[in-house]
Amino acid sequence: MNSPSIVLAFDSSTEWLSVALDLGDAQVLQSTEPGGARASQRLLPLVRELLAQAGRPLADVGLIGFGAGPGAFTGLRAACAAAQGLARGLRCPVVPVPTLLAVAAAAEPALRDGSVLVADDARMGELYWVRAECAAGTWRLAGAARAQSPRDAAACWRREFGDDPGPLALCGNAWAEHAAALGEALGPGWAAALRGARTVAPQAAAVARLARAAHARGESVQAADARPLYVRDKVALTSDERARSKAASAAGKSPA
Secondary structure (H helix, E strand, O other): OOOEEEEEEOOOOOOEEEEEEEEEEEEEEEEEOHHHOOOOOOOOHHHHHHHHHHHHOOHHHHEEEEEOOOOOOOHHHHHHHHHHHHHHOOOOOOEEEEHHHHHHHHHHOOOOOOEEEEEEEEOEEEEEEEEEEEEEEEEEOOOOEEEOOHHHHHHHHHHOOOOOOOOOEOOHHHHHHHHHHHHHHHOOOHHHHOOOOEEEOOHHHHHHHHHHHHHHHOOOOOHHHHOOOOOOOOOOOHHHHHHHHHHHEEEEEOOO
């Protein structure tokens, strides 16, 4: 499959908004700024700013990649809507890139072979996690992303990696956010790995790189088929759940 000359990519799945233009030949322009509620207002202006910086018209874009999730629901919907709208106008394909895969690729850009355990804060006392694998420079997810409490996720990791994971690389923003709960649940054998955990946000440059590779493998889709990747349907706690969570935190234990 022909490689597009320019890949436009963006991610607004976390508190950051990142937009990139992959011009080919290792030339990448990227802009990252605080996102959140303002991501939907700033995404397209950032696209225009990067195109102006590159001196290229929007019509030159041949592929769009976006951070598909899991992540913040509003951010995922904004990115998907922008990808669909731009791709329809440009009549170009789209690659929905898993957010956690983009985090792994951003954290370990030079990795050729190996595994990375990626965990991002999912709010509501949970985290999103998955194991990402790189083989001969190609990134893949080793299974589906999950949303779990730190305690339940830690139990899964200990079953999969043992009580001492050795040189396993950890990345994402959940390691700092849930440091106390994870440290207690994982035990002393994980202490070295936790100290080496890298807090990394998904970067649009990594999304662009992954999108270009996926397109070359025939994994791009048409605009109408682009969808966010949701791991859970619930987006917020009820008032009672927030009260119970606050009380449990004050008591130093996980809410039931």
